Amino acid sequence: MDQMIDEPLDRLRAAARRTRELALNRPSTGLSHQDADVVGTIGTDDAIGFDPFPLLEALHRSGVRVVVIGQVAGIMHGSTELTGDLDLLWDGTPAHAPALAAAFTSADAQLIDDKGNPVPNHPGSFLRPKAQFTSPGASGDCCTPALPWGDLQVQEFLDHAITAVDPGGLEVHYVSRQDLIRMRRALGRPKDLRRADELDSQLPA
DSSP, X not given: OOEEESHHHHHHHHHHHHHHHHHTTOOOOOOOGGGOSSSOGGGSGXXXXXXXXXXXXXXXXXXXXXXXXXXXXXXXXXXXXXXXXXXXXXXXXXXXXXXXXXXXXXXXXXXXXXXXXXXXXXXXGGGSSEEEEXXXXXXXXXXXXXXXXXXXOTHHXXXXXXXXXXXXXXXXXXXXXXXXXXXXXXXXXXXHHHHHHHHHXXXXX
16 A cells, blocks of 8 residues: 655645635525536535545544545645535445444535435445535545445555655545546546546556
C-alpha cells in the first residue's frame, strides 16, 4: 500500500476552504448531491459549509478502513474542480459495521433515505450497497463493493488505495488515480467523464 505525506490533505483543505467561501451567502437552491450530474455538487446546497475533515477524523479514530472515492479523491490527486460532497467505500464486513456506525454518530452524521428522511445509524443500515448520509460538514454516499459499478470489481480498489498522512497523525485512505478514472468512466455522467479526462491528462505520457 502506497503512502503519501501531507500534500493531498493540504490540497483537500484548501479546496474545502475555497468551496465554503464560494458558497457563503449563496441563496439556497434546494438541490443536493443527488442533483449534480453535470456541474457537480459545488452548485448545490451541499457545498454550503463543506468540511469533510470532522467525518474523516472520526473514521480514522474508528479503525475501520474506509476509502475516499468521488471528487474528494479527485482533488487529492490534483483535480482542480471543487466539490461539495464526500463519497466513501468500505468493505461491507458486518463485524466492522458497529465501529462505522459509531464513527458516523460521533461526527453528528445522519443516514437518510432517497427522500431525505432519517434512517437509524444502526450497524445494519451500513450493510446496504449504498447508504446516503448528511452531516454538519459533508453529505454523500457510503458504499460497499456490492453496489454495481458496471463490470468493475471495486473490492480490488480497496486494496489499491493510497494513504495520506498529515503531521497530526490523521490517515485518509483514497482510491488510486487509475481506479478513480475507471470508476468515472463506468458511471459515465457528464461530470464523471469530464473529470476522468482531467485525471487522464495529468498522467505521464
